[in-house]
Amino acid sequence: MSVLKIVSNANITEGLWNESLDSHSIIPDEFDGITYYRVVKKVGLLERGTVVTDSGIIYDFPRIARILHLENGIKQSFNNPFYVEEKVDGYNVRIVKIQDQVFAFTRGSYVCPFSTDRLVEFFDYDNFFKENPDLIVCGEIAGPENPYNGESPPYVTEDISFFAFDIRTKNSDQPIPMEKRYKLFDEYKIPTVTRFGRYTPSDINDLKKHIQDLNEKGCEGLVFKPTDPSEKTVKYVTAGSCLRDMKVTSSLMIEYQAEFFTHRMLRSLFYLLEHHGNLDDTFLKKTGDALLQPLFESVKKVAEGEMITERFKVRFNKKQNIKKLFEHFHNCKVDANLVRQEKIGQHWHVEFVRRCFPSYEVIQKHWDGHSHFD
Amino acid sequence: MSVLKIVSNANITEGLWNESLDSHSIIPDEFDGITYYRVVKKVGLLERGTVVTDSGIIYDFPRIARILHLENGIKQSFNNPFYVEEKVDGYNVRIVKIQDQVFAFTRGSYVCPFSTDRLVEFFDYDNFFKENPDLIVCGEIAGPENPYNGESPPYVTEDISFFAFDIRTKNSDQPIPMEKRYKLFDEYKIPTVTRFGRYTPSDINDLKKHIQDLNEKGCEGLVFKPTDPSEKTVKYVTAGSCLRDMKVTSSLMIEYQAEFFTHRMLRSLFYLLEHHGNLDDTFLKKTGDALLQPLFESVKKVAEGEMITERFKVRFNKKQNIKKLFEHFHNCKVDANLVRQEKIGQHWHVEFVRRCFPSYEVIQKHWDGHSHFD
Numbered sequence A, B: 001m002s003v004l005k006i007v008s009n010a011n012i013t014e015g016l017w018n019e020s021l022d023s024h025s026i027i028p029d030e031f032d033g034i035t036y037y038r039v040v041k042k043v044g045l046l047e048r049g050t051v052v053t054d055s056g057i058i059y060d061f062p063r064i065a066r067i068l069h070l071e072n073g074i075k076q077s078f079n080n081p082f083y084v085e086e087k088v089d090g091y092n093v094r095i096v097k098i099q100d101q102v103f104a105f106t107r108g109s110y111v112c113p114f115s116t117d118r119l120v121e122f123f124d125y126d127n128f129f130k131e132n133p134d135l136i137v138c139g140e141i142a143g144p145e146n147p148y149n150g151e152s153p154p155y156v157t158e159d160i161s162f163f164a165f166d167i168r169t170k171n172s173d174q175p176i177p178m179e180k181r182y183k184l185f186d187e188y189k190i191p192t193v194t195r196f197g198r199y200t201p202s203d204i205n206d207l208k209k210h211i212q213d214l215n216e217k218g219c220e221g222l223v224f225k226p227t228d229p230s231e232k233t234v235k236y237v238t239a240g241s242c243l244r245d246m247k248v249t250s251s252l253m254i255e256y257q258a259e260f261f262t263h264r265m266l267r268s269l270f271y272l273l274e275h276h277g278n279l280d281d282t283f284l285k286k287t288g289d290a291l292l293q294p295l296f297e298s299v300k301k302v303a304e305g306e307m308i309t310e311r312f313k314v315r316f317n318k319k320q321n322i323k324k325l326f327e328h329f330h331n332c333k334v335d336a337n338l339v340r341q342e343k344i345g346q347h348w349h350v351e352f353v354r355r356c357f358p359s360y361e362v363i364q365k366h367w368d369g370h371s372h373f374d
Helices: A003-008 A014-022 A070-077 A113-121 A125-131 A178-187 A201-217 A239-252 A259-275 A281-303 A319-331 A357-368 B003-008 B014-022 B070-077 B113-121 B125-131 B178-187 B201-217 B239-252 B259-275 B281-303 B319-331 B357-367
Strands: A026-031 A034-039 A051-053 A056-058 A082-087 A091-098 A101-106 A135-142 A161-169 A195-199 A221-226 A234-237 A309-316 A336-344 A347-355 B026-031 B034-039 B051-053 B056-058 B082-087 B091-098 B101-106 B135-142 B161-169 B195-199 B221-226 B234-237 B309-316 B336-344 B347-355
Touching (some): A014 A026, A051 A091, A070 A201, A070 A221, A070 A259, A091 A125, A101 A113, A113 A309, A113 A319, A125 A135, A161 A178, A195 A201, A201 A221, A201 A239, A239 A259, A239 A281, A259 A281, A259 B259, A259 B357, A281 A357, A281 B259, A281 B281, A309 A319, A319 A336, A319 A347, A357 B259, B003 B051, B003 B056, B014 B026, B051 B091, B070 B201, B070 B221, B070 B259, B082 B234, B091 B125, B101 B113, B195 B201, B201 B221, B201 B239, B239 B281, B259 B281, B309 B319, B319 B336
Antiparallel strands (some): A026 A034, A034 A051, A051 A056, A135 A161, A221 A234, A309 A347, B026 B034, B034 B051, B082 B195, B082 B221, B091 B101, B091 B135, B135 B161, B221 B234, B309 B347, B336 B347
């Protein structure tokens, strides 16, 4: 089907489509011979993150509202039963078949060469998409050897794993009902995030136990998904995940929105007050450490004339996809450099270093003695 | 002289003046029968913070550029000798005579009823302004009993003190030369900030000793003032002052720009690396404590249904100025309520409580379980 015909179902006229291309609100891109269109600025009903292909529209993966108080948040959000799933700390992909190929799209609407390379190991997608060509499998790729996220769940100790949590349909911005979703996951043996099951707001004590357990294990949190479509999905995270977020990002504090840190401080305190009732010295020390130690190391590096870098390891099936990952980084203005690629067993083991020039530059100017107004 | 005639010397035409009043870039105000005009949005050469009176223009007190590395910052900033003064943690006032009265203007260009009330105790201003009616004495009011700032220097253990650091002239945005300034301070017995004297960039070791000494004593920092007018004033603060800033404000973290906190983290690390070479566990713990403990107390208060408040004590000479301070708060949209006023000896001892509604409201909504997108 033509792309114009496809977007016409989302009330995008030919005029608006062409205008959006001219103004770079929608940007054409290509992967393995397949053309796709990335919505980078909202156009009509199409939010940023949406992908338009000649096999249909892959709507953006929606942001999820957050609650800071588990018990009150559940009571405010739900009058009806809801499903509870683990929130896994990784990066979000939408897996979809376009023409004869299957791709993993990132939240930023790019085909991710790394994720796409590894799809074949996640589940039998040939079988799944043969029978369900219009479905989109959404999930988290998580683990210590991923190219984006500095955190990973404690139970993925090497490489990466895929954890599905949603199934959507092309040309629709709604997920399919929970029961059907879980049935498909089981039927096609698609690995999923931990599914805690169906609860009602009165089960709050069980939910508290789950979250406290996740906090102790070093997991991120929970997602609560309504059975009543008029209610909305909400998320809730552990105090430990706030600490880890701060620790893995504070080396680049200057590049992040400052709210990234203050929001996590507030979140962790809400968690501690609700679940522990107090704030102990260990947590204070850990927070100081998470915020300052990595940033101190960055300042030290720059003071010694070194670039600030982040080191990543990833594994690939196909050598040609390594090059595509670096092309992807180039497109996203990520300054990443390959330092090693070696075939070990089934996989290409790749190491690369990201140069964090914006942080380096600011720290370097300050260290050099330049004055500034703040 | 008419106000129009006065602003014409700053290239403000009658048309622009009237337009600025209409658009509320300049706002007329009144104190004790004296009318003055507050520049709240830049108009021509008049920056925000400037005060226009029929006795002349009181230019805004300029922001001072900051250095994060003492040694390199001094070398970058100065080729010629400079004067070194203590940076005192209080609030800035400009003391000026208008017609027959002497007022203290805040940085926000208001007459401060509290500071104006206490001027008589600072120095013999009658004598000073009789001989120097066009001069403006600029300085810091600091101490534990002030109505604005939660911090105070360690050597002001009760009430407040005044510390002059600058003398400017009406209708000029420049200070008078350092030597003349210090002569006037001494001649009129005007108390000043600690004056460390005249230095050159090669005296860096002495400056390091001074700042380390200030850090140990719990003082804020240093200001470096050029003798060569082509060079500019810079400031540098101690690691301890960053910690204290965080500690006195984090209860209201939600109301502050998040950068307030991240900037202070970075500053303190620069200090520690330059002067100590390391970041120890004590500092990590203190930072965690400064950032989290006061905010945790705020969340606890709201969880228990209490308003978040800040308590202030101040002393006045004249009872009628107490009421004027509350009028001033009302104009600045500060929700302050008198809880006690009592004449003890020479002074009226006043206690008031500021209600911090914006923080309360945000925390309360989160605690109540409302979900939000971040």
